[in-house]
Amino acid sequence: MDKQDKDLKDAGLKVTQPRLTILRFLEGATQKHLTADEIYRQLNEGGHEIGLATVYRVLAQFEAAQLIHKHVFDDGSGRPAQACYELAVDDHHDHMVCVDTGEVIEFYDPQIEARQEEIARQHGYDIVDHALVMYVRRKPH
Amino acid sequence: MDKQDKDLKDAGLKVTQPRLTILRFLEGATQKHLTADEIYRQLNEGGHEIGLATVYRVLAQFEAAQLIHKHVFDDGSGRPAQACYELAVDDHHDHMVCVDTGEVIEFYDPQIEARQEEIARQHGYDIVDHALVMYVRRKPH
DNA sequence: ATTTATGCAAATAGTTTGCACACGT
């Protein structure tokens, strides 16, 4: 039993061809943040026949199992927002999206994290989740 | 010429009935964050005949003119994300959304703002915009 | 053998757009 096989079982998911294929693809991908459609297209172009609906279903399951995280970066440019997915890793981080190139940069700042907790607490709330996205542009020169 | 009238002209928008109606509605609304559909429904129930498409178009124009801000709170529960809009005011703020009630709480934290600038700078970027949303739950007891 | 997963096509939800007509200046 290999690693991905075990990961799926641990997540309570039956080990099926599509799930294995998608999980392996995500782990091997050069790009960390991928849309459902990108995953679908790249797999099929690579000879793996998987339906788009299945990609969505599997991603939803992976997300529920915390194997991956889903992000909805409102690209600001209006137009329909596409969700993207990335493999879950132990360390939490937030994102910067370059409005010119679409490039996604990850970062983590303990001060910000701490302030968030503090602010929620002051209002009488616990944080369930949070999303911080900075839309940025490469500084001239 | 009243205030809303002037606001529209200043934004470079012709003063039309739907635009005035929507702007006044937003300024008079008890709820600060409204979806396009809520605005559409409430106006029509209030006797103002406005098409949904027009509501969307006007909101898009208002957003472009910085009269309002658009938010896409990924309610986490999966399902299609609906955008909501709020009147732009001078002071910037971020949001907390209660995952149980959908309630939206606004907050502002200078430390977080400063850190964001700093982090972007360190990576060689300027911040164009940013969105911080904390999904929270009322603290037990 | 049974249960769960998959693929396809059709359905959905929110939002956008084409076009004929109405409005604002």
Added chain:
DNA sequence: ACGTGTGCAAACTATTTGCATAAAT
């Protein structure tokens, strides 16, 4: 009168779902 704005219905996009078939245990 002229250029925009509006309403309606049809189009679109991303995503979900129903259903018959195919896998996995």
